Amino acid sequence: MNKSAEAFRTIGEVADELQIPKHVLRFWEGRFPQIRPMKRGGGRRYYRPEDMELLRGIRALLHAEGYTIRGVQKILREHGVDQVKAAAHRVAAAQAATPAEPAARKRGRKPVAKAAAAEQQTNARDESPVPAKVQILTAIRELEIARAILLGQPLNAVENGDLKKPRAGRS
Template sequence: MAEKSAVTGGRNESRGGKSDAAFRTISEVSSDLNIPQHVLRFWETKFAQVKPMKRAGGRRYYRPEDVQLLSRIRDLLYSEGYTIRGVQKLLREKGPKGLLAEAEDVSATAPEPAPTAEPVVTEAAAEVSAPVDTGPQGSLFPMAPAGMPAATKAALKEILAELKEIRDAL
């Protein structure tokens, strides 16, 4: 994990001065990973590999390995677009250590994504007004699905412009 510093003695100041090897409560893990506590409890039921230690009264204590695994599960679900079943399959095939090792390999060798050009908007597509959505979120599609590559977004915008042009031609 992190190297011990002379000043903090291996403590991570962002975690309230706890050592990197210290066990964490569910509220600390929830805060660190930006995941609600009920989601962490739900994940315990879906991923057998996530087994926090439980003390009297059912209070959960997460080991550093548990926190790393939860972080990887969060990335797979929220950033990479996996389903719960997909993550379960990965965990069955590779195991928790394999899944974590794969994440480290990918982050160490992943090239930076190439910048994408903005799609070309034709005059006909520019003249078409966007449909108005009166829904509570304020737009038809408030955000793209998590983990969608910029190149895919650009391609979809381009296809949408072509479809609008075809619609106007009809």
């Protein structure tokens, strides 16, 4: 039995539709105060259509775009609920455009190099995508620069290959 788009949904129905466990929805309620399902007697949750949109956006940012919980909280704080809801539409459109690719589950922050590479591919659809070897070499270079900064070494040490190894006793 399919419900209309305006119908309220139970936590089980929401979990099935979003393909996430019920306990994750309860966890998100604690982390995102913007999620406010109606609660009836006995604590049974009923999610409104606007709650569903927000949950789809949160899921899209966390699972498809690789944001952390804190990253999504920051987006909600700085840009509002509508920006998070829009993320669900962006991801749905991207998945509709490339149905052959399986959705990869990523954790942590969205890497800057990857975001730039994706933007470059979007802007230049006629050009071939950046080879994986170039992406790997770029990532290694960025890590070497970050390491030099953390060790307090000049950036020209990266170019010369003169990076000093950290001492064993430090962490």
